[in-house]
Amino acid sequence: MELSGGEILIRSLKDEGVEFLFGYPGGAVLHIYDAIYRQDDVKHILVRHEQAATHAADGYARATGKPGVVLVTSGPGATNAVTGIATAYMDSIPMVVITGQVPTAVIGSDAFQEVDAVGITRPCVKHNFLVKDVNKIAETMKKAFYVATTGRPGPVVVDIPKDITDPAIKVPYNYPDKITMRSYQPTVKGHSGQIKRAVEMLLNAKKPMIYSGGGVVLGNASEELRSFVRNLGYPITTTLMGLGSYPASDELFMGMLGMHGTYESNMAMHACDVLIAIGARFDDRVTGKIAEFCPDAQIIHIDIDPSSISKTIMVDIPIVGDVATVLQEMNHIITTGNKQTKKKDIDAWWKVINGWRAKKCMSYDKNSDKIKPQAAVEIVHEITKGDAYVTSDVGQHQMWAAQYYGFEKPNRWINSGGLGTMGFGLPAAMGVQLAFPDETVVCITGEGSIQMCIQELSTCLQYGLPIKIIALNNRYLGMVRQWQEFFYKERYSHSYMESLPDFVKLAEAYGHVGIRIEDPADLRSGLEKAFALKDRLVFVDIVTDQMENVYPMIAHGKAHNEMHLSPHCDLPQDPERELS
């Protein structure tokens, strides 16, 4: 079969099993768009901004576990995509981004819409390619998907000059079944000796703690993690990215850890004697002050990426490998070897933990005459039975969504944890809704963040995506305001959102439904009304308490036992642990 470069590109997507291509056309990709026009295997989704194409592909990937695919033109198309590529890179999301490039003959001449896409994206991709020969397109695409989806996943950019896709030049098409690369052979199986030592260490622990992260979700290891935790009966906390890897309603679950983690999780981190980190990377939002991180603990770390191990925190037993495979092996040793934990010590440990839990750190004022954002998230949880796909933006609303939604399953919580990209939520929700047309998809956002990709309301109309946008509208860049309240003596420099649009009218202008909720008494009924409109996008503008803060909070550079707690916790605060 002889095909042109443009046709090869699209055909290779089909052969790779790609359902959706998120893109935006332009000069350098016109040949490719022509090839798209003449087929209907791969469905092209026309976004309204290239940033949204990358976030939508990213959301699709996070929800399905399959790689997201993007097509943008050269120059501004590529630069607009960079934010989304970096977002995916920071959270290790598999993605293949095809960027058009000016014709080979003029590369380097500052041609119209030329940028060095390979150079610009290099620091925020797992790998990138510039294809200079039409005969290499199929093989390069295969490599791109292979690299993006294996090992520690990540985005891969394929830059394709226009002349390479020329419809007049046809070459034989062969999509390779398999590819091997001598320079890239990700490790899968963990070292058995290390695994045995780790299990011994765990079984001898008196105050153990399990800390799991996004790697468990990405590595499809939630089932293995559940067995592991239940086999041991040890407390488990997860990172922001790991939410859903273990069911939030389970009694062994302690809530999230880190900057906005629960009191009990952070206190237990500080006091534990053995810590096992599973598919987590000791991010600074998790560790707080490095010098005081888990001061008494021996640390075991399972990760597929050797460079994540002992990067910031030195560990005692490193295990490089696929998390699911390593956990299976651990579970096997624990269940078959008649192995016992130190039952008495563990019971005593749970007593201590339950004392911390009694503080009820997630309490908030339930009698306020203002709408509390936490209540809004809790009601969304109830209405959706905790089974929705929830995307989010960045700010206070993101933390409240993480803290109060209660994720039971993996791949349901979709947020930009690593890069913290405002504008992520709505386009990511589009990717999720396309993948799962019959599921409930909620975007919990702020009035600041939603305006960073608001144009996608138009895309949602075009493809009939019935996303529920829940805007926790505090008329502030709330997270910025919170830091200014705490650390800048309430000097609210440019964190107030003036001249906000009427979001109800805005939603209507885009052809959707808008609902505003201002009174706490209307909160439940308003949200019920929104979710009852099954096949419509509903923008719910919830006017929330402007001054509400996210608690608990560990200030930057403080240790886990130095939390700032909500004034609504059950026990009075220990004044020595007050934030200065």
Next chain:
Amino acid sequence: MRHIISILIENEAGALSRVVGLFSARAYNIESLTVAPTEDESLSRITIVAIGTDQIIEQITKQLNKLIDVVKLLDLSDGPHIEREMVLIKVKAATMAQRGDIKRLSDIFRGHIIDVTTSNYTIELTGSGRKVDSFIEALAEHKILETVRSGVSGIARGDKILHV
């Protein structure tokens, strides 16, 4: 500690910039870097001299290994190895006294004077980075007009080889 890291990398466009970009993005200290083709034309050899604590060097080698184009990597400083660097130095040699002293120093360090004008000598010298440093120090009394160092090349001693 100073480490000599030897890398076999795919001879692809942009491969070098991935290595260099890594050092700048992660703020690692690099003392010298050399790149050249190998006997296998699909591979290039990069030799990097990097300075850092053991933890930093470990991160550097892990991050380099993570680059998709890197085929193999060896920290030569982990075992017995040979290190060589070449330097070309142009030094002022106008008087008989200067000429005599520079010639003597060059002989002591087993350098060669490879170009001569009425006012200067150009010396070629090969040795470990430290030897090159010592030679430059030894020339302190003279006016060095230009120094061109090649950066370090290294190879393991004995049977150990870095190959694919």
